[in-house]
Amino acid sequence: MKSMFDALVKNERHQELLDKASRIAQEARKHIQQTDEDANFSPETLKVIKSEGYPSLPVEKEGLSLYEFLLIQEKIAEGDGSVALSIGWHVGVMMELSLDSLWEPHAFERLAKEVREEQKVVNRAATEPATGSPTRGGIPETKAVRDGNQYVVIGRKSFTSMADHLDYYIVSAYVEDLDQVGWFLIDRHQPGLKVEHTWDTLGMRGTGSHDLVLENVELNVEDLVEVKGDKKASPKGWLLHIPACYLGIAVAARNDAIAFAQSFQPNSLDTTISEVPHIQEKIGQMEWKLMQAHSYLYSVAKQWDEEPERRDEISADLAAVKLAVTNTANEVVDLAMRIAGGRGLSKQNAFEKYYRDVRAGLHNPPMDDAVISMLAKRAMEK
Structure with missing residues (x-):
């Protein structure tokens, strides 16, 4: 293969x-x-x-x-x-x-x-139940209150990937005395910090993205390491790790689908199903879609690396790549499931997990609707 x-x-x-x-x-x-x-x-x-x-x-x-x-x-x-x-x-x-x-x-x-x-x-802990994704602009309900040379932080963060295993959390909070959103670097052993095992999702279960709970966590002023708006926001090329991840899931599904097609021979056929025209068509569609996704993702990454002076200009491409690749990954996994047929639904095979996991990419930032709206506005600029 x-x-x-x-x-x-x-x-x-x-x-x-x-x-x-x-x-x-x-x-x-x-x-x-x-x-x-x-x-x-x-x-x-x-x-x-x-x-x-x-x-x-x-x-x-x-x-x-x-x-x-x-x-x-x-x-x-x-x-x-x-x-x-x-x-x-x-x-x-x-x-x-x-x-x-x-x-x-x-x-x-x-x-x-x-x-x-x-x-x-380390990981950022930014998402909250009430605000949803931080990319939507919600103000954290987690609060940091100044008390002399300390801050007292109270709140709850959701979707904290690897919550049980992080050495540091970078936690967003509304800093009352500054009237700004700030970020605190917090050691995992800080008193008042605990992880609640709330992660119960359909896919990407192995991320262990449990809730991080902060109950009167006392921090030094120096632990406030970042204040929103202090620095000009720049395009976040590193966020392309999200579509790369879901593309990897799709490639794994492609590999398993081809291996299955080349090894499965029902007694109604003289050959494996890899010789059946509609199976070959699905494999060809997977290849075509993956070729496009790889070309788009890595060409933008190469441009990011080789032309740093143009990074502001390609910010729209960063968002569009995520939309294109994660949706393509879902399409490829669906094709793999169709090749596997009913066996793809069994826990004995990896296909059903690929199917569950790849769906999560649609809900990682930036969201499809936000990207489409941004592209439409850019197209209509005078």
């Missing part, structure tokens, strides 16, 4: 990174059944992620290009999309902080040093 990665690997470093991702994917695959049942992230997989030095890649001397990031993410997602999406948030956040200089240098370097030396893992 021809690998979808052959055309994407351009040099020796790409291959080394792909090998690293393959080892993570292999470990993740061992724990899929358990993490899907428990709705939690695998600590064994996290150990391999850290032993491979993946958390520190964006803050090492060599850095990590967007193209390389997507390549690794897609490969890990072939093993388990939940693992790719979860660790992708950490890597993406570190890339953003490093590139956009959102924090004071000493605050960022303190975190980066721990990531480099101890492979510590």
Whole structure:
């Protein structure tokens, strides 16, 4: 079976990174059944992620290009999309902080040093039950109240991927004395912080995206590391880790569908179903759709890396890529399910999990309606 990665690997470093991702994917695959049942992230997989030095890649001397990031993410997602999406948030956040200089240098370097030396893992905790996705502009109900040289933070965050396993949380809150939204860097061991196991979704269960509860968490003023509006918002190329993840799920479904078609021979046929015209048509459609998705995703990533001066101009492409690739991934998985037939619905096969997991991409930011509206407005600009 021809690998979808052959055309994407351009040099020796790409291959080394792909090998690293393959080892993570292999470990993740061992724990899929358990993490899907428990709705939690695998600590064994996290150990391999850290032993491979993946958390520190964006803050090492060599850095990590967007193209390389997507390549690794897609490969890990072939093993388990939940693992790719979860660790992708950490890597993406570190890339953003490093590139956009959102924090004071000493605050960022303190975190980066721990990531480099101890492979510590961090994620933003921004979503709340009442506000929905933070990309919609809702003000956090989580509040930070100044008390002398401290802040007291009270609130609840949902969709906190890898909640049980993060070393730090970057928590958004409404900072009353500043009348602004701010972000606090909070150590996982801080008193008043706890994780409630609320994650009970159809797909991407292995992300363990439980609720983070803050009950009178006392923080130093220096823990307020970022205030919204202090820095000009820049396009977030790193968010392309989201479509890369769902594309990896689609590739895994494609691989399994081809393997199934080449091995399954009902007693009504003299050959495997891979020789049946309508099965070949579905395989061809999967290839065509995946070729388009790969071309669009990685060409935009390459442009981001090679033409940094034009990043503001390609912000619309970043959003459009997410819309195009995640929807294509859903279409590919649907085709794979049609090839597998009724067997694809069985828990004995991976197809039903691909089907559940890939749906989640439609609900990661930016949302389809927001992208379509943005593109329409841009098209009508004079």
